[in-house]
Amino acid sequence: MNEQERIVALRAELHRHNHNYYVLNQPTISDQEFDALLRELQDLEARHPELFDPNSPTQRVGSDLSNEFQTFRHTRPMLSLANTYNKEEVREYYERVREGLQGEPFEICCELKFDGLSISLHYEDGRLVRAVTRGDGEQGDDVTANVRTIRSIPLQLASPADSSSSPSTSAPSASSSNLFSRDSIAVPWPREFEIRGEILMPWTSFEALNREREAREEPLFANPRNAASGTLKSKQTSVVAERHLDAYLYYLLGDNLPAEGHYENLLHARSWGFKVSDAMRKVHTLQEIYDFIDYWDTARRDLPVATDGIVLKVNDLRQQRALGMTAKSPRWAIAYKFQAEQQSTILREVTFQVGRTGAVTPVANMDPVQLSGTIVRRATLHNADFMAQLDLHLGDHVLVEKGGEIIPKIVAVDTTFLTPDRGPRVEFIRRCPECGAELVRFEGEAAWYCPNDSHCPPQIKGRIEHFVSRRAMNIDTLGPETIDDFYNRGLIRDIADLYELNVDQLNGAHGERQRSASKTIQAIADSRQVPFERVLFALGIRFVGEQMAKILARSFKNIDALSRARLDDLLQINGVGQAIAESVIRWFQDADNIFLLERLRAHGLQFQLSEDVLAAQSDRLAGQSVVISGVFSHHSRDEYKALIEQHGGKNVGSISKKTSFILAGENMGPSKLEKAQKLGILILSEDQFLAMIEE
Ligand code: IVH
Numbered sequence: 001m002n003e004q005e006r007i008v009a010l011r012a013e014l015h016r017h018n019h020n021y022y023v024l025n026q027p028t029i030s031d032q033e034f035d036a037l038l039r040e041l042q043d044l045e046a047r048h049p050e051l052f053d054p055n056s057p058t059q060r061v062g063s064d065l066s067n068e069f070q071t072f073r074h075t076r077p078m079l080s081l082a083n084t085y086n087k088e089e090v091r092e093y094y095e096r097v098r099e100g101l102q103g104e105p106f107e108i109c110c111e112l113k114f115d116g117l118s119i120s121l122h123y124e125d126g127r128l129v130r131a132v133t134r135g136d137g138e139q140g141d142d143v144t145a146n147v148r149t150i151r152s153i154p155l156q157l158a159s160p161a162d163s164s165s166s167p168s169t170s171a172p173s174a175s176s177s178n179l180f181s182r183d184s185i186a187v188p189w190p191r192e193f194e195i196r197g198e199i200l201m202p203w204t205s206f207e208a209l210n211r212e213r214e215a216r217e218e219p220l221f222a223n224p225r226n227a228a229s230g231t232l233k234s235k236q237t238s239v240v241a242e243r244h245l246d247a248y249l250y251y252l253l254g255d256n257l258p259a260e261g262h263y264e265n266l267l268h269a270r271s272w273g274f275k276v277s278d279a280m281r282k283v284h285t286l287q288e289i290y291d292f293i294d295y296w297d298t299a300r301r302d303l304p305v306a307t308d309g310i311v312l313k314v315n316d317l318r319q320q321r322a323l324g325m326t327a328k329s330p331r332w333a334i335a336y337k338f339q340a341e342q343q344s345t346i347l348r349e350v351t352f353q354v355g356r357t358g359a360v361t362p363v364a365n366m367d368p369v370q371l372s373g374t375i376v377r378r379a380t381l382h383n384a385d386f387m388a389q390l391d392l393h394l395g396d397h398v399l400v401e402k403g404g405e406i407i408p409k410i411v412a413v414d415t416t417f418l419t420p421d422r423g424p425r426v427e428f429i430r431r432c433p434e435c436g437a438e439l440v441r442f443e444g445e446a447a448w449y450c451p452n453d454s455h456c457p458p459q460i461k462g463r464i465e466h467f468v469s470r471r472a473m474n475i476d477t478l479g480p481e482t483i484d485d486f487y488n489r490g491l492i493r494d495i496a497d498l499y500e501l502n503v504d505q506l507n508g509a510h511g512e513r514q515r516s517a518s519k520t521i522q523a524i525a526d527s528r529q530v531p532f533e534r535v536l537f538a539l540g541i542r543f544v545g546e547q548m549a550k551i552l553a554r555s556f557k558n559i560d561a562l563s564r565a566r567l568d569d570l571l572q573i574n575g576v577g578q579a580i581a582e583s584v585i586r587w588f589q590d591a592d593n594i595f596l597l598e599r600l601r602a603h604g605l606q607f608q609l610s611e612d613v614l615a616a617q618s619d620r621l622a623g624q625s626v627v628i629s630g631v632f633s634h635h636s637r638d639e640y641k642a643l644i645e646q647h648g649g650k651n652v653g654s655i656s657k658k659t660s661f662i663l664a665g666e667n668m669g670p671s672k673l674e675k676a677q678k679l680g681i682l683i684l685s686e687d688q689f690l691a692m693i694e695e
Contacts, residue, residue, distance in 0.1 A: 003044055003048065006044060007041065007044050007048065007051055010037060011057055011156070014034070014041065014057035015057055015154065015155065015156050017034055017037075018154075019154065021034075022246075023273065023275045038058065041056070041057065054145075055127055055148065060151060061241050062146075062239070062240055062242075063236070063237055064236050065237075066236065066638075067145050067146075067235055067236070067237065068629065069141035069233075069669075070671065071135075071139050071140070071141065071142070071669070071671045072142045073139040074137070074140065075194065076194075078118060078135075078140070079325065079328065079329050079330060080137070081311065081329050082326075083334075083335050083337050084334055084335065084336050084337070085339075087290055087293070089336075090286075090290075090293070093312065093334045094286050096331070097314055097331075100322070100323045100331060101314075106314055106315070106319055107263075107314075108314060109282050109314075109315045110288075110310060110311075110312055111250055111279070111280050111310065112279050112296060112300070112303075112307045112309075112311070113308055113309035113310055113311045113335050114198035114250075114306070114307055115223075115224070115305075115306040116199050116201070117199050117229045118133075118196060118197070119143075119147065119198070120134070120195075121147070121153065121195050121196070121197070123157065123189065123192070123193055123195070124191065125191060127156055128153065128154070130142060131144045131148075133232065141233075145237050146232055146234065146237055149237050149238075149240045149241035149245075150199065150240070150245045150246070153275075154272070157189055157273050187259075187271075189258075190254050190255070192254060193254035193257070194253045194254060195253070196249065197247055197249030197250050197251065197274075197275075198250070199228055199232060199245055199247050200224065200245065200248065200305040200306065201224040201228040201243065201245055201305075203224060203306070206221065209227060216470060225306065248277050248305075249276055250277070252265040252266060252268075252269050257317070260316060261282075262313055262315050263282045263315050279296065307338070308338055309335050309336050310336040311333060311335050312335075313332060314332035314333070319332065320332040340401050340402065341401070342401045343369045343371050343399070343400050344398070344416075345366045345367045345368075345397070345398065345400060346366060346367045347366055347392060347393075347394060347395065347396050347410075348395075350381065350387075350392070350394075352429050354433065354456060354459065356461075356465070357449070358451065360429070360432070360439060360448045360449065360450060361380065361382070361447075362381040362383070363379070364378065364379045364381050364410050366378070371400060371402045376400060376402070376408050378408075379400050379408040379409050379410045380407050380409050381409075385446055387428055388428070390410065390413060391413065391425070392425070392426040393422040393426065394426060396417075396418075397414035397417035398410045398413055398414060399413075434456050434457050435450065435455055437450050437451060437456065438451075460494065461484060464478075464483050464487075465480055467538045468483070468498075469538075472534055472537055473527040473530050474530065476523065477519055478498075478524075486506075494596060495538075495596070496596055499525075499599075503517045503518050527605075528603065528606070529606070530606060531609075531610055532553050532558070532608055533550045533554070533609075534549070535606055535607070536553050536562075541583060541584060541587045542587070543579055543580045543583045544580065548575070548576070550645065551573060551574070551575055552573070554613075554645065554646070557609050557614065559601075559607040559608070562588070563588040563597075565585070565588075566585075567585060570584060574650055613646070616646050617646050618646070618648065618693070620648065620692070621644060621647040621648050621649025621660075622647075622649070623649075624660035625652045625659050625660050626649050626659070626660060627652055627659050627672070628641065628651060628663045628665075629672050630664050630667050631667055633666075634690065635686075644663075655676055656679075659681050661682040662682070662684065663684055663689050
């Protein structure tokens with residue numbers, strides 16, 4: 001076997017092992033053996049760049065290069081389904097189908113409704129050629145590069161020929177002769193077809209991801225659907241590859257499908273290597289549909305992925321065509337949505353939590369109750385208005401619900417248990433539970449705030465946590481627990497106190513070991529080199545996030561100029577609105593903040609833009625909005641973004657009348673190009689752009 005043949009054989013073998021592992025859950029070789037084969041293939045491919053294949057198993061790991069999504073118009077629109085919420089509505093659907101088919105017998109295919117994001121996969125000659133998101137149903141984003149990293153999606157289907165003869169490629173698997181070990185391929189796949197399904201993040205991956213994000217102090221994903229959707233939109237395929245997405249397929253489309261039944265087509269698709277759920281039943285009566293619903297209403301709790309209902313489809317394709325569709329959804333299919341799981345328990349106490357910004361959130365403390373796999377003791381009551389609407393009394397039975405979000409909520413008082421002698425009504429507090437200050441409410445906002453920002457403990461600790469966080473001062477040895485501990489020992493009351501800590505203090509009462517104490521002190525000292533724009537973000541001025549801090553730093557160049565800025569000066573800056581401007585002015589008018597700044601200055605923090613940034617800065621792009629598109633060769637996309645900002649311009653995502661020009665690399669997206677031409681917007685190449693800012 002020459003190297004070229006070996007490459008072909010290894011690819012086929014690795015595809016088969018991926019299928020065994022990720023689709024069938026039945027690996028036939030160890031991870032080490034798999035890795036050895038993959039490495040062998042990587043080495044061979046490196047020696048034969050002319051044999052590059054985007055669908056090779058080696059491409060599943062993704063890359064760090066930034067990729068652009070192009071818009072793709074769906075060949076057939078991606079419709080949604082009408083929803084039903086109870087069995088009565090399901091019966092009405094069943095009757096409508098019966099009438100529509102004028103008494104003809106029919107079968108219904110019952111399936112799970114997966115709660116992820118829908119995807120359309122296109123195959124030609126057994127190879128994945130395109131993966132498109134639903135978008136608005138008419139057109140979506142081409143996310144092929146990202147989808148290739150999802151291991152359970154086949155990149156190369158078992159070829160019909162494989163089922164009879166295929167060269168065995170290495171000893172451990174020499175026994176199996178067809179590409180996929182479960183079903184032999186009775187019916188070949190059409191040369192061209194589309195298959196639709198759902199991309200999901202399994203619960204275990206979702207929980208692991210959120211744990212990691214929590215440790216890095218990044219915002220958590222509310223549910224696996226958001227996590228999957230955020231992941232699929234990532235510009236780096238390597239990020240997608242690491243996130244362990246999965247995919248279930250449920251709809252085969254094309255002109256030459258193997259069978260006249262939906263269910264039968266999915267069975268064929270399964271034999272070609274697709275992950276088709278086992279929870280799929282073909283039934284003949286309404287009662288069987290109800291049984292399917294009742295069974296999965298509870299059994300779904302043990303599934304590895306999130307589901308939010310059942311989908312019912314008329315099985316026969318001819319009957320589907322006869323029933324047709326309404327403007328939005330097919331008449332032959334319907335979704336039945338599960339009730340979010342609810343439990344009744346007793347309300348014991350309402351406590352109030354104060355966040356970093358001073359916002360106060362009411363929290364219900366209840367008798368523990370089992371809900372969607374976890375024990376729940378606390379549930380949010382959102383805000384004072386929500387709480388008042390519920391008319392809660394201590395000792396009430398309350399209904400707790402865990403919907404798509406992680407934090408359970410109270411939805412109602414369970415009136416079946418209501419007695420005339422209820423406990424006292426729960427009232428929202430008037431004073432901060434942490435510091436006693438009288439709460440205030442801002443015009444147009446639902447939350448009550450504690451205004452005592454400089455002396456209220458959770459606000460102080462919250463600000464310090466923000467100050468040390470990764471994207472601010474990045475003092476990673478200080479987690480929330482350490483900050484809490486230092487605060488309780490009286491070592492820190494504000495961010496400047498951090499720079500006055502010494503090793504002996506940390507060593508002292510807490511018994512922290514010398515090494516970790518000096519490491520902490522060193523990390524704090526090192527943070528004095530953090531550039532001005534991040535220091536500004538770290539201060540935690542209301543409405544001044546990471547981007548705004550950059551804009552303010554570049555406009556004012558140092559903290560003194562910023563502190564002297566008047567409302568008008570601020571409002572003139574692109575992106576600064578009334579609320580931000582007022583918040584900045586208010587912050588610099590506060591004597592406590594001025595004193596804090598002086599102490600930080602004395603400790604050597606960066607209060608002005610660095611020489612490098614200043615030297616590189618100009619106003620050449622002042623007031624200009626620039627769109628970046630395509631692939632670049634001189635600088636990375638992020639470097640171009642930084643260059644635009646350095647020269648006073650603004651990088652924006654999409655083309656509009658307001659766009660000043662487009663910085664275009666190779667392969668600019670066709671839809672962007674068309675739009676730019678239509679609006680008559682200037683398109684600059686990399687070289688032209690660089691010449692322009694170097695002038
Ligand atoms: S079939 C024309 N089957 O639900 C029928 N959809 O509101 C097209 N979904 O956008 C869809 N599980 O994202 C179908 N077994 C299943 C499904 C399913 C989840 C999603 C899909 C679709 C939405 C419909």
